Amino acid sequence: MSQEFSEKPFFLQAFRGLTLTIALCEESDLTLHTQRALADVIRDLVIHQAKVLIVAQDETVVRAFLSGLESELSDLLPVLTSHGGEIPAALWNRVTPVHVVYLGGETAIEIFWERLARFGALLRLPRLLLIHRDGGEGWLDGEGESLNFVNPARLKRLLSDSDAGTSGRAVLRRTILELLTGGVGAVSLCRLSDLERELFSYEGRGLFFSRRHYCQVRRLTLDDFSAAAAMIRRGESEGFLLPRSDESVTALLTQGYGAFISEHHLSGVCGLVTGPYRSRNAGEITALYALTRFQGEGIGGRLLARMIQEARRMRLDLLFACVGDPRAMEFFGHHGFERVDSDRLPEEKWRHYDPARKARVVSLARRMGGGHDGDGATRG
Structure with a gap:
């Protein structure tokens, strides 16, 4: 047993056979650096027989990012699919371990959140990684302490706070609550640059939301x-x-x-x-x-x-x-x-x-x- 025991192999083994969903949008930290970091994470997951589903907002900036990602992952041959109300058959006939689903059209971010909530509930996704540039920073509990783990009951309390109107953060909170109540097992809110630490370390690097909070x-x-x-x-x-x-x-x-x-x-x-x-x-x-x-x-x-x-x-x-x-x-x-x-x-x-x-x-x-x-x- 090494003194410098690595956590990553444990998590890679735990993800074997599972589908991890990564949501990308105009509010994600999409850069050349994070594109390469995401490619490295996907390769690690696929090598250990996990599957990756990328759900993306249909915006020019996201398409450009994913086009570069496809080049990075050319050896894995990801299949680009679309979602226009029906679940693409390719999701069930998993001929490749990586798929990208666009939630359709040039849409505002609020519409993307709504579609993401419906899509996640429809598939009852086991784990969704919601990539956002704030990485969950600044989310505080009632005592002003930073949050790391949030269950549905606590999330409802956050929505009752003063900022629970139409602010971007309030809309995001409602989306996450809809995902959890709709059947998604767990949601992580993190930056793309922190994705590896969120997935492969115990302390994580973002906010972790769990439907089963016991x-x-x-x-x-x-x-x-x-x-x-x-x-x-x-x-x-x-x-x-x-x-x-x-x-x-x-x-x-x-x-x-x-x-x-x-x-x-x-x-x-x-x-x-x-x-x-x-x-x-x-x-x-x-x-x-x-x-x-x-x-x-x-x-x-x-x-x-x-x-x-x-x-x-x-x-x-x-x-x-x-x-x-x-x-x-x-x-x-x-x-x-x-x-x-x-x-x-x-x-x-x-x-x-x-x-x-x-x-x-x-x-x-x-x-x-x-x-x-x-x-x-x-x-x-």
């Missing part, structure tokens, strides 16, 4: 291990998690849990270790980390709530964690954990533990009372 916490499976390992390494690089050896990460994965948005999008990880602490009837929460773009959904709190639930199910007396980041200390404190002296934790925790590392961490514990703790798990 979060499921479950045990990690073999197919989740590579994604979870990369996420742990990301948490270490950000200073939120303490560094671990490859062997420690491997052991953690077999005892790990993941938080999944829309069933398959891993948004957070953690482990619950009990084996070494059986004599004390204790459990340790390790490597609890949630992606920044999903923090507004309380992913960390949901993971910790599940760990408390599991501790109660196993009738543990003590649940503890050792952290080195002030943000982690505050987070655990909000969920009923108190700072304790290190000698109050099971002595097995410190056996063969690096003394210098021990001096840097803070011990936090929550008394469970053999599974009869009456606090109830706090959900973030």
